[in-house]
Amino acid sequence: GENVEQHPSTLSVQEGDSAVIKCTYSDSASNYFPWYKQELGKRPQLIIDIRSNVGEKKDQRIAVTLNKTAKHFSLHITETQPEDSAVYFCAASIYMDSNYQLIWGAGTKLIIKP
Amino acid sequence: GAGVSQSPSNKVTEKGKDVELRCDPISGHTALYWYRQSLGQGLEFLIYFQGNSAPDKSGLPSDRFSAERTGGSVSTLTIQRTQQEDSAVYLCASSLNHRGDTEAFFGQGTRLTVV
Numbered sequence: 001g002e003n004v005e006q007h008p009s010t011l012s013v014q015e016g017d018s019a020v021i022k023c024t025y026s027d028s029a030s031n032y033f034p035w036y037k038q039e040l041g042k043r044p045q046l047i048i049d050i051r052s053n054v055g056e057k058k059d060q061r062i063a064v065t066l067n068k069t070a071k072h073f074s075l076h077i078t079e080t081q082p083e084d085s086a087v088y089f090c091a092a093s094i095y096m097d098s099n100y101q102l103i104w105g106a107g108t109k110l111i112i113k114p
Numbered sequence: 115g116a117g118v119s120q121s122p123s124n125k126v127t128e129k130g131k132d133v134e135l136r137c138d139p140i141s142g143h144t145a146l147y148w149y150r151q152s153l154g155q156g157l158e159f160l161i162y163f164q165g166n167s168a169p170d171k172s173g174l175p176s177d178r179f180s181a182e183r184t185g186g187s188v189s190t191l192t193i194q195r196t197q198q199e200d201s202a203v204y205l206c207a208s209s210l211n212h213r214g215d216t217e218a219f220f221g222q223g224t225r226l227t228v229v
Contacts, residue, residue, distance in 0.1 A: 032216055043205065043220040044157070089157060093216045099164040102147070102209075102216050107156040 002027045002094045006105025014113050019080055021108045023090035024072040032093040033066060033073045034102070039086045047088075048075070077110075085112045116140065120206050120221035127196055127228055135191045135224045139208030147218065148181055148191050149205045157205070163189065164211060196228045 006023045013019045025033075034049035050057045050064045050073065057064050061080075066073040073092075077084055090105040119138040127133050139146050148160040159173035163183040174180070178196075183189040193200055203225050207218040 034217060036218075043222050045220070046217055049217065091218075097167065097170065099145075099167055100211055100216050101145075101162055101164075101170065102218055104157045104159070 002096070002103055004090060004092050004103050004105045006090050006108055008108060009106065010109045010111070012111040012113060013080055015080055015082065017080055019075075019077045019084070019110055021075045021088055021090070021110070022072060023074070023092070023105050024070075025092040025103070026071065027092065027094040027103075028068075028071065029095050030071075030092040032100075033064070034091050035062075035064060035075045036089045036091070037086045038089065038107075044089060080110075080112050082112050082114065085110060118206055118208050118219050118221035120204075120224050122224060123222065124225045125227070127226070129198060129228055130195055132192065132194045133196055133226065135193075135204050135206075135226070137189045137191070137206030137208075137221060139187065139189070139206070140219055141187075143208035143210050143219075144186065145209045145211035145216065145218075146183055146189050147207045147209075148189070149207070150175075150202045151205055151223070152202045160191070160204075193226075196226075198228045201226055201228045 031052040036044040037047045038044040061078050063076045087107045089107050091102045093100045121136045144165045146163040150158040161181045162170040178194045181191045203223040205223045206221045209216045209218045
């Protein structure tokens with residue numbers, strides 16, 4: 001079946017440095033790629049998303065890039081801060097049984113070291 | 115506005131008992147997902163409802179698990195004869211799901227503990 005692979009599973013970076021999380025997807029028809037942040041004990045929340053008609057999107061310190069040919073997309077966080085510590089999930093929409101569904105990556109635990 | 119609401123927030127049950135978990139999606143959202151999340155783990159897909167289509171039940175781990183969505187709105191996830199390994203946070207999410215724009219909004223989850 002269709003799947004989304006996410007790497008790394010854990011990422012530790014020094015405060016102020018950049019963090020990059022990568023995902024690959026298998027369905028070439030996927031057209032929507034969101035990233036969610038889940039802080040400890042809280043629900044996942046959307047932080048940024050990208051659609052298949054653009055290659056990059058930025059929102060302050062976070063950005064997402066999409067390479068449709070290679071079927072991968074990445075989350076970039078610059079100037080990391082302690083509050084960026086969380087688990088990040090990527091997802092891709094797939095078209096299945098006449099409907100769109102989100103397929104999720106396994107998550108990346110981001111640790112910001114002071 | 116109102117978000118996705120789940121009840122109860124916490125549920126402690128004895129092994130072997132049945133439990134029902136409830137999800138109230140955002141009004142107008144046609145898609146509804148149930149996920150299970152064990153401590154420190156990812157989102158384990160359970161079931162997906164989309165409008166009047168037959169649900170995608172491919173993620174249900176055993177026949178002890180079932181879910182319904184009445185009138186295209188509220189959903190209940192039922193776990194029969196609960197086992198200790200069923201202990202986890204159960205998350206519900208809904209989305210408008212228009213032309214593949216599938217931003218999912220999550221509820222706060224139900225923490226299930228089987229003792």
